[in-house]
Amino acid sequence: AQSVTQLGSHVSVSEGALVLLRCNYSSSVPPYLFWYVQYPNQGLQLLLKYTTGATLVKGINGFEAEFKKSETSFHLTKPSAHMSDAAEYFCAVWGGSQGNLIFGKGTKLSVKP
């Protein structure tokens, strides 16, 4: 069985500061891991994904995430926050069977000017 825990339902950073959104997963099989972003009044869109290979993955809008198997983590980072990054971010794990994504509860990111 798979599960995802996102630490912090709300994160607030200043514009230009580092963004760090935490995600830990549990999976009985090698996981595929995803970060999705939801801007206000929109559906979700894929930010980045880890399947196999390089453990540091880069996504859109300057975000990246590192898969750390020993820590069962897949934290999302961005060196410098922009006002347009304000959104809700969802971490998700896919265990490979039946095609079901398991989502975390989400972290709402606020960016202060």
Add this chain to the structure above:
Amino acid sequence: DVKVTQSSRYLVKRTGEKVFLECVQDMDHENMFWYRQDPGLGLRLIYFSYDVKMKEKGDIPEGYSVSREKKERFSLILESASTNQTSMYLCASSLPGQASGEQYFGPGTRLTVT
């Protein structure tokens, strides 16, 4: 450009009404999904479909049914709407197999049941 559309952005229905939410994708994707999104609970899978006329229950199927008569269209049906079904409903689609985790979402339908 990849596109998933949902029939309504906002919908208000009365308790006991039968409600249809429609989703259409233009990517020729085999997989289609219906989720509901509630604050603090994230996304929860209601039903999914791997092929035309095929459906599988997700985590919270009670009170819902689905229909997939054509590959591009996946409908969610609330047989008798109740106030606890007030929520945001998101449709998604994906390719099969190892690409299943990469899902494309519609803009959502915010349903209010009064």
